[in-house]
Amino acid sequence: MKYRRYTLVVLVLLVVLSISIPSLARYMNESKNKANIDIAKWNFKINDSTITSSTISLASTIDTNNKYSTKYVVPGTNGVIPIEIDADDSEVSLSYKISFNLSQLPDNLHIYTDSNKTLLFDSSNIVEDTILITDTNKKNNYNLYWEWEYKTDETSNKNDSLWQDKNIELIINIEAKQIVRDDIS
Amino acid sequence: MKKKVIILSLTIVLIISLTINTYSRYASSGNVHINDITGNVKCSLEITNTGNDFSSNGYAQFRIKVKNTDEKGNLSKTPLSYYLVISNTNNLGKFKYIDSLGNGNIDFLERITTKTYTFRSDHLEVEQINVEVKTDAFVSEQVDFNVDLYCNQIVGK
Numbered sequence: 521m522k523y524r525r526y527t528l529v530v531l532v533l534l535v536v537l538s539i540s541i542p543s544l545a546r547y548m549n550e551s552k553n554k555a556n557i558d559i560a561k562w563n564f565k566i567n568d569s570t571i572t573s574s575t576i577s578l579a580s581t582i583d584t585n586n587k588y589s590t591k592y593v594v595p596g597t598n599g600v601i602p603i604e605i606d607a608d609d610s611e612v613s614l615s616y617k618i619s620f621n622l623s624q625l626p627d628n629l630h631i632y633t634d635s636n637k638t639l640l641f642d643s644s645n646i647v648e649d650t651i652l653i654t655d656t657n658k659k660n661n662y663n664l665y666w667e668w669e670y671k672t673d674e675t676s677n678k679n680d681s682l683w684q685d686k687n688i689e690l691i692i693n694i695e696a697k698q699i700v701r702d703d704i705s
Numbered sequence: 706m707k708k709k710v711i712i713l714s715l716t717i718v719l720i721i722s723l724t725i726n727t728y729s730r731y732a733s734s735g736n737v738h739i740n741d742i743t744g745n746v747k748c749s750l751e752i753t754n755t756g757n758d759f760s761s762n763g764y765a766q767f768r769i770k771v772k773n774t775d776e777k778g779n780l781s782k783t784p785l786s787y788y789l790v791i792s793n794t795n796n797l798g799k800f801k802y803i804d805s806l807g808n809g810n811i812d813f814l815e816r817i818t819t820k821t822y823t824f825r826s827d828h829l830e831v832e833q834i835n836v837e838v839k840t841d842a843f844v845s846e847q848v849d850f851n852v853d854l855y856c857n858q859i860v861g862k
Binding site: 572573578 | 730731732733734735736737738739740741742743744745746782783826857858860861
Protein backbone atom coordinates (compact mmCIF):
# COMPACT_ATOMS: atom_id res chain seq x y z
CA MET A 521 0.00 0.00 0.00
CA LYS A 522 2.83 2.32 1.05
CA TYR A 523 4.82 1.40 -2.03
CA ARG A 524 1.87 2.34 -4.22
CA ARG A 525 1.55 5.73 -2.55
CA TYR A 526 5.25 6.48 -3.10
CA THR A 527 4.97 5.42 -6.71
CA LEU A 528 2.05 7.80 -7.08
CA VAL A 529 4.08 10.68 -5.61
CA VAL A 530 6.93 10.00 -7.99
CA LEU A 531 4.54 9.82 -10.93
CA VAL A 532 2.98 13.15 -9.96
CA LEU A 533 6.42 14.78 -9.81
CA LEU A 534 7.30 13.30 -13.18
CA VAL A 535 4.10 14.73 -14.63
CA VAL A 536 4.98 18.16 -13.18
CA LEU A 537 8.41 17.90 -14.72
CA SER A 538 7.03 16.88 -18.09
CA ILE A 539 4.65 19.88 -17.99
CA SER A 540 7.52 22.28 -17.28
CA ILE A 541 9.64 20.96 -20.13
CA PRO A 542 7.58 22.54 -22.97
CA SER A 543 8.18 25.98 -21.47
CA LEU A 544 11.87 25.50 -22.12
CA ALA A 545 11.26 25.34 -25.82
CA ARG A 546 10.48 29.01 -26.10
CA TYR A 547 13.80 30.09 -27.57
CA MET A 548 15.00 26.84 -29.02
CA ASN A 549 14.24 24.52 -31.85
CA GLU A 550 15.44 21.01 -31.27
CA SER A 551 16.22 18.95 -34.29
CA LYS A 552 15.60 15.29 -33.69
CA ASN A 553 17.79 14.21 -36.57
CA LYS A 554 20.92 16.03 -35.62
CA ALA A 555 20.23 16.48 -31.94
CA ASN A 556 21.53 20.03 -31.87
CA ILE A 557 19.92 23.26 -30.74
CA ASP A 558 19.38 26.44 -32.73
CA ILE A 559 19.23 29.58 -30.66
CA ALA A 560 17.30 32.50 -32.03
CA LYS A 561 19.51 35.45 -32.85
CA TRP A 562 19.48 38.55 -30.69
CA ASN A 563 21.09 41.51 -32.32
CA PHE A 564 19.96 44.79 -30.94
CA LYS A 565 21.63 47.93 -32.21
CA ILE A 566 21.48 51.53 -31.08
CA ASN A 567 22.51 54.11 -33.67
CA ASP A 568 24.05 51.37 -35.79
CA SER A 569 26.22 50.13 -32.97
CA THR A 570 26.00 46.93 -30.94
CA ILE A 571 28.33 48.24 -28.30
CA THR A 572 26.72 49.18 -25.03
CA SER A 573 27.82 52.78 -25.08
CA SER A 574 28.06 55.26 -27.89
CA THR A 575 28.88 58.95 -27.87
CA ILE A 576 27.40 61.82 -29.83
CA SER A 577 28.86 65.30 -29.92
CA LEU A 578 26.06 67.77 -29.26
CA ALA A 579 27.75 70.34 -31.50
CA SER A 580 27.46 67.90 -34.41
CA THR A 581 23.68 68.01 -34.03
CA ILE A 582 23.33 71.82 -34.16
CA ASP A 583 20.75 73.17 -36.56
CA THR A 584 22.85 74.89 -39.23
CA ASN A 585 20.18 77.51 -39.79
CA ASN A 586 20.96 78.73 -36.35
CA LYS A 587 21.71 82.44 -36.02
CA TYR A 588 23.83 82.15 -32.90
CA SER A 589 26.41 79.52 -33.81
CA THR A 590 26.67 76.65 -36.22
CA LYS A 591 29.80 75.26 -34.61
CA TYR A 592 29.51 75.71 -30.88
CA VAL A 593 26.90 74.94 -28.27
CA VAL A 594 25.99 78.39 -26.96
CA PRO A 595 22.79 80.08 -25.75
CA GLY A 596 20.37 80.38 -28.66
CA THR A 597 21.48 77.21 -30.43
CA ASN A 598 19.24 74.21 -31.01
CA GLY A 599 19.41 70.87 -32.73
CA VAL A 600 18.17 67.33 -33.15
CA ILE A 601 19.66 64.19 -31.60
CA PRO A 602 18.80 61.13 -33.67
CA ILE A 603 18.26 57.79 -31.94
CA GLU A 604 17.82 54.67 -34.06
CA ILE A 605 16.67 51.40 -32.54
CA ASP A 606 17.56 48.59 -34.92
CA ALA A 607 16.33 45.02 -34.49
CA ASP A 608 16.79 44.07 -38.15
CA ASP A 609 19.09 41.18 -37.34
CA SER A 610 17.11 39.91 -34.36
CA GLU A 611 15.00 36.81 -34.72
CA VAL A 612 12.80 37.57 -31.72
CA SER A 613 10.31 40.28 -30.86
CA LEU A 614 11.45 42.89 -28.39
CA SER A 615 10.24 45.75 -26.31
CA TYR A 616 12.40 48.69 -25.34
CA LYS A 617 12.51 51.75 -23.16
CA ILE A 618 14.37 54.98 -23.78
CA SER A 619 14.94 56.97 -20.65
CA PHE A 620 16.78 60.02 -19.45
CA ASN A 621 19.65 58.85 -17.31
CA LEU A 622 21.85 61.71 -16.28
CA SER A 623 22.38 65.24 -17.28
CA GLN A 624 24.78 68.02 -16.69
CA LEU A 625 23.17 70.78 -18.64
CA PRO A 626 22.64 74.54 -18.33
CA ASP A 627 19.31 75.52 -16.77
CA ASN A 628 18.04 76.93 -20.06
CA LEU A 629 19.01 73.92 -22.17
CA HIS A 630 16.09 71.55 -22.50
CA ILE A 631 15.42 68.29 -24.35
CA TYR A 632 12.06 67.59 -25.94
CA THR A 633 10.48 64.58 -27.59
CA ASP A 634 8.48 66.62 -30.09
CA SER A 635 9.54 69.10 -32.74
CA ASN A 636 7.19 71.75 -31.31
CA LYS A 637 9.22 71.52 -28.11
CA THR A 638 6.27 71.12 -25.81
CA LEU A 639 7.00 67.66 -24.35
CA LEU A 640 10.01 67.76 -22.07
CA PHE A 641 12.22 64.70 -22.02
CA ASP A 642 13.46 64.33 -18.47
CA SER A 643 13.80 61.75 -15.73
CA SER A 644 10.02 61.50 -15.36
CA ASN A 645 9.60 60.64 -19.01
CA ILE A 646 10.13 57.25 -20.66
CA VAL A 647 9.64 56.40 -24.32
CA GLU A 648 8.46 52.79 -24.73
CA ASP A 649 7.76 50.74 -27.83
CA THR A 650 8.05 47.28 -29.38
CA ILE A 651 9.51 45.76 -32.52
CA LEU A 652 7.78 42.51 -33.37
CA ILE A 653 9.25 39.68 -35.37
CA THR A 654 6.29 40.09 -37.73
CA ASP A 655 7.01 43.77 -38.35
CA THR A 656 8.32 44.50 -41.82
CA ASN A 657 10.23 47.52 -40.56
CA LYS A 658 12.40 46.62 -37.64
CA LYS A 659 14.04 49.98 -37.26
CA ASN A 660 12.49 52.72 -35.18
CA ASN A 661 13.82 56.23 -35.32
CA TYR A 662 13.42 58.91 -32.71
CA ASN A 663 14.45 62.49 -32.66
CA LEU A 664 15.19 64.31 -29.47
CA TYR A 665 15.01 68.06 -29.90
CA TRP A 666 17.21 70.30 -27.81
CA GLU A 667 17.34 74.02 -27.40
CA TRP A 668 19.44 76.33 -25.29
CA GLU A 669 17.08 79.26 -24.95
CA TYR A 670 18.56 82.69 -25.50
CA LYS A 671 17.28 84.72 -22.60
CA THR A 672 18.48 88.11 -21.51
CA ASP A 673 17.09 88.35 -17.99
CA GLU A 674 19.60 88.77 -15.20
CA THR A 675 19.31 85.22 -13.84
CA SER A 676 19.70 83.65 -17.28
CA ASN A 677 22.68 85.86 -18.12
CA LYS A 678 24.34 84.83 -14.87
CA ASN A 679 23.61 81.12 -15.30
CA ASP A 680 24.56 81.03 -18.97
CA SER A 681 27.81 82.84 -18.28
CA LEU A 682 28.73 80.14 -15.75
CA TRP A 683 28.42 77.58 -18.55
CA GLN A 684 31.10 79.07 -20.82
CA ASP A 685 33.78 76.54 -21.80
CA LYS A 686 32.11 73.86 -19.69
CA ASN A 687 31.53 70.20 -20.39
CA ILE A 688 27.87 69.44 -20.90
CA GLU A 689 26.63 65.87 -20.79
CA LEU A 690 23.45 63.97 -21.32
CA ILE A 691 23.12 60.21 -21.03
CA ILE A 692 20.20 58.43 -22.61
CA ASN A 693 19.64 54.87 -21.46
CA ILE A 694 18.07 52.33 -23.77
CA GLU A 695 16.93 48.96 -22.43
CA ALA A 696 15.61 46.21 -24.68
CA LYS A 697 14.06 42.88 -23.71
CA GLN A 698 12.81 39.98 -25.72
CA ILE A 699 9.04 39.74 -25.64
CA VAL A 700 7.95 36.37 -24.22
CA ARG A 701 4.54 34.77 -24.09
CA ASP A 702 3.85 36.08 -20.58
CA ASP A 703 4.30 39.66 -21.80
CA ILE A 704 1.69 39.23 -24.51
CA SER A 705 -1.00 37.51 -22.39
CA MET B 706 12.40 2.30 0.33
CA LYS B 707 11.02 5.51 1.79
CA LYS B 708 14.52 7.01 1.70
CA LYS B 709 14.89 6.13 -1.95
CA VAL B 710 11.62 7.84 -2.80
CA ILE B 711 12.66 10.99 -0.90
CA ILE B 712 16.00 11.07 -2.74
CA LEU B 713 14.25 10.57 -6.05
CA SER B 714 11.77 13.34 -5.24
CA LEU B 715 14.57 15.70 -4.21
CA THR B 716 16.41 14.92 -7.44
CA ILE B 717 13.33 15.75 -9.45
CA VAL B 718 12.82 19.00 -7.53
CA LEU B 719 16.47 19.83 -8.12
CA ILE B 720 16.12 19.15 -11.84
CA ILE B 721 13.07 21.41 -11.94
CA SER B 722 14.89 24.19 -10.14
CA LEU B 723 17.87 23.82 -12.43
CA THR B 724 15.71 23.96 -15.51
CA ILE B 725 13.98 27.07 -14.18
CA ASN B 726 17.31 28.83 -14.19
CA THR B 727 17.58 28.37 -17.92
CA TYR B 728 14.20 30.04 -18.38
CA SER B 729 15.53 33.40 -19.40
CA ARG B 730 15.03 35.97 -22.09
CA TYR B 731 17.28 38.06 -24.19
CA ALA B 732 17.89 41.52 -22.84
CA SER B 733 20.42 44.22 -23.40
CA SER B 734 20.86 47.82 -22.59
CA GLY B 735 23.00 50.62 -23.84
CA ASN B 736 23.75 54.25 -23.24
CA VAL B 737 24.03 57.09 -25.65
CA HIS B 738 26.34 59.76 -24.25
CA ILE B 739 25.75 63.20 -25.65
CA ASN B 740 28.39 65.68 -24.65
CA ASP B 741 30.38 68.69 -25.71
CA ILE B 742 32.22 71.72 -24.49
CA THR B 743 30.08 74.82 -24.63
CA GLY B 744 31.12 77.95 -26.50
CA ASN B 745 32.13 81.25 -24.97
CA VAL B 746 32.29 84.99 -25.39
CA LYS B 747 35.79 86.38 -25.37
CA CYS B 748 36.79 90.01 -25.37
CA SER B 749 39.68 91.92 -23.94
CA LEU B 750 41.09 95.39 -23.84
CA GLU B 751 44.50 96.93 -23.85
CA ILE B 752 45.15 100.46 -22.62
CA THR B 753 48.06 102.48 -23.97
CA ASN B 754 48.81 105.33 -21.63
CA THR B 755 52.20 106.80 -22.36
CA GLY B 756 51.66 109.92 -20.29
CA ASN B 757 52.84 112.19 -23.11
CA ASP B 758 50.17 111.45 -25.70
CA PHE B 759 48.11 114.44 -26.75
CA SER B 760 45.12 114.62 -29.05
CA SER B 761 44.84 117.04 -31.96
CA ASN B 762 42.72 119.20 -29.62
CA GLY B 763 45.63 119.47 -27.23
CA TYR B 764 44.22 117.27 -24.46
CA ALA B 765 46.08 114.45 -22.79
CA GLN B 766 44.75 111.19 -24.07
CA PHE B 767 45.01 107.45 -23.70
CA ARG B 768 44.06 104.80 -26.22
CA ILE B 769 41.97 101.69 -25.69
CA LYS B 770 42.13 98.71 -28.03
CA VAL B 771 39.24 96.27 -27.71
CA LYS B 772 39.54 92.81 -29.29
CA ASN B 773 37.30 89.80 -29.79
CA THR B 774 39.86 87.53 -28.14
CA ASP B 775 40.97 86.75 -24.63
CA GLU B 776 44.36 87.89 -23.29
CA LYS B 777 45.96 84.79 -24.82
CA GLY B 778 44.62 85.60 -28.27
CA ASN B 779 41.90 82.91 -28.34
CA LEU B 780 39.07 84.07 -30.59
CA SER B 781 35.54 84.40 -29.22
CA LYS B 782 33.32 81.52 -30.25
CA THR B 783 30.27 83.72 -30.60
CA PRO B 784 29.65 87.16 -32.08
CA LEU B 785 29.41 89.78 -29.38
CA SER B 786 28.41 93.30 -28.58
CA TYR B 787 30.39 95.44 -26.19
CA TYR B 788 30.61 98.84 -24.64
CA LEU B 789 33.02 100.59 -22.32
CA VAL B 790 32.44 102.58 -19.17
CA ILE B 791 35.21 105.02 -18.27
CA SER B 792 35.15 106.78 -14.96
CA ASN B 793 37.55 108.59 -12.69
CA THR B 794 38.40 107.25 -9.28
CA ASN B 795 39.76 110.37 -7.62
CA ASN B 796 37.16 112.94 -8.78
CA LEU B 797 39.73 114.80 -10.85
CA GLY B 798 39.46 113.84 -14.47
CA LYS B 799 36.76 114.27 -17.09
CA PHE B 800 36.65 112.23 -20.27
CA LYS B 801 35.61 112.43 -23.87
CA TYR B 802 35.97 109.51 -26.30
CA ILE B 803 36.35 109.29 -30.07
CA ASP B 804 36.18 105.99 -31.93
CA SER B 805 37.70 105.13 -35.31
CA LEU B 806 34.64 106.49 -37.13
CA GLY B 807 34.70 109.77 -35.23
CA ASN B 808 31.81 108.91 -32.89
CA GLY B 809 31.99 110.10 -29.32
CA ASN B 810 30.50 112.26 -26.59
CA ILE B 811 30.36 116.01 -26.97
CA ASP B 812 31.05 117.18 -23.41
CA PHE B 813 33.74 116.05 -21.02
CA LEU B 814 32.17 113.92 -18.30
CA GLU B 815 33.40 112.23 -15.13
CA ARG B 816 31.82 109.00 -16.26
CA ILE B 817 31.19 108.09 -19.87
CA THR B 818 29.59 105.07 -21.49
CA THR B 819 30.53 104.45 -25.10
CA LYS B 820 28.09 103.42 -27.77
CA THR B 821 27.62 99.67 -28.22
CA TYR B 822 29.84 98.04 -30.84
CA THR B 823 29.79 94.55 -32.29
CA PHE B 824 32.39 92.00 -33.24
CA ARG B 825 32.10 88.90 -35.39
CA SER B 826 33.56 85.58 -34.30
CA ASP B 827 35.10 84.32 -37.55
CA HIS B 828 38.19 86.52 -37.50
CA LEU B 829 40.13 88.87 -35.27
CA GLU B 830 38.62 92.33 -34.92
CA VAL B 831 40.11 95.31 -33.13
CA GLU B 832 38.49 98.64 -32.38
CA GLN B 833 40.53 101.56 -31.14
CA ILE B 834 38.96 104.24 -28.99
CA ASN B 835 40.85 107.35 -27.99
CA VAL B 836 39.91 109.02 -24.73
CA GLU B 837 40.77 112.64 -24.05
CA VAL B 838 41.24 113.65 -20.43
CA LYS B 839 41.01 117.08 -18.85
CA THR B 840 40.88 118.45 -15.36
CA ASP B 841 39.13 121.58 -14.17
CA ALA B 842 42.33 122.94 -12.70
CA PHE B 843 44.16 122.90 -16.04
CA VAL B 844 47.35 122.07 -14.20
CA SER B 845 49.39 118.90 -14.20
CA GLU B 846 47.57 116.40 -12.00
CA GLN B 847 47.40 112.69 -11.74
CA VAL B 848 44.06 111.37 -12.91
CA ASP B 849 43.11 107.87 -11.79
CA PHE B 850 40.51 106.14 -13.85
CA ASN B 851 38.78 102.83 -14.47
CA VAL B 852 37.85 101.32 -17.79
CA ASP B 853 35.23 98.58 -17.66
CA LEU B 854 34.45 96.45 -20.69
CA TYR B 855 31.05 94.74 -20.95
CA CYS B 856 30.62 92.01 -23.59
CA ASN B 857 27.48 90.13 -24.48
CA GLN B 858 26.79 87.26 -26.85
CA ILE B 859 24.63 88.32 -29.80
CA VAL B 860 23.03 86.89 -32.92
CA GLY B 861 25.58 86.38 -35.69
CA LYS B 862 26.08 89.16 -38.22
